[in-house]
Amino acid sequence: xxxxxxxxxxxxxxxxxxxxxxxxxxxxxxxxxxxxxxxxxxxxxxxxxxxxxxxxxxxxxxxxxxxxxxxxxxxxxxxxxxxxxxxxxxxxxxxxxxxxxxxxxxxxxxxxxxxxxxxxxxxxxxxxxxxxxxxxxxxxxxxxxxxxxxxxx
Numbered sequence: 324x325x326x327x328x329x330x331x332x333x334x335x336x337x338x339x340x341x342x343x344x345x346x347x348x349x350x351x352x353x354x355x356x357x358x359x360x361x362x363x364x365x366x367x368x369x370x371x372x373x374x375x376x377x378x379x380x381x382x383x384x385x386x387x388x389x390x391x392x393x394x395x396x397x398x399x400x401x402x403x404x405x406x407x408x409x410x411x412x413x414x415x416x417x418x419x420x421x422x423x424x425x426x427x428x429x430x431x432x433x434x435x436x437x438x439x440x441x442x443x444x445x446x447x448x449x450x451x452x453x454x455x456x457x458x459x460x461x462x463x464x465x466x467x468x469x470x471x472x473x474x475x476x
Contacts, residue, residue, distance in 0.1 A: 356475075359396040359406035362441040363462045373442035378464055379475055380406055380437060382430045387415055394430065401446075401459055408437050410466045418469040434475035439464040 356379040357365075365374035384400065386393040392415045397405035410418055419427060422435075441464045448457040466472060 356436065357441070359462075360404060362406050362464070363404055366441045366443040366462045367460075370443040373440045375440040376438075378406065378408075378437045378439070378441065380408060380435050382433050382435060385427050385430050387412060387427060392418065392427070394435070400461065405461065406441065407461055407463045408435070408466060408472065409463050410469065410472075414466075414469050418472060421469045421472065422474060436473050436475045437464050437466065438471040439466055 355377060357374065357376045359378070359380060362374055362378055380394065380396045382394050382396070383398045384393075384395045386395070386400070389412060391412050392410040393400065394408040394410075395405055396407075399405065400407060415427065419425065422430065441462050443460050444463045446459055446461050447454045449455060
């Protein structure tokens with residue numbers, strides 16, 4: 324009698340455990356979004372044309388310099404897997420206004436959707452404005468308009 328009652332309970336538990344280990348499918352809105360890893364891979368495959376579309380980026384660092392606003396998907400902007408979103412420095416305030424007027428440093432740990440083309444860019448190291456023979460490649464999405472970026476749902 325105990326085995327008869329215990330068997331259906333065990334089968335039910337096993338069924339629940341099996342369903343809990345299966346990852347749910349991504350939300351439909353994510354279909355078509357390009358991840359930083361996919362962008363870097365595609366830009367390396369075709370450095371001239373890169374890859375165009377909507378990129379989803381989890382912002383790890385923000386840097387505003389005289390050369391531009393940089394939103395990076397990795398904490399080390401030189402990391403091979405990094406995707407950098409670049410915007411001209413005079414457009415930083417317009418981007419801030421578009422993103423709920425958050426201070427730029429509050430974009431860290433936020434997910435953004437960015438429309439554009441990711442390309443591999445050669446970054447040359449310089450000292451006192453003089454270029455050296457040292458360089459690395461960075462995958463960048465260069466924005467021409469702050470309206471190309473928005474918060475991801």
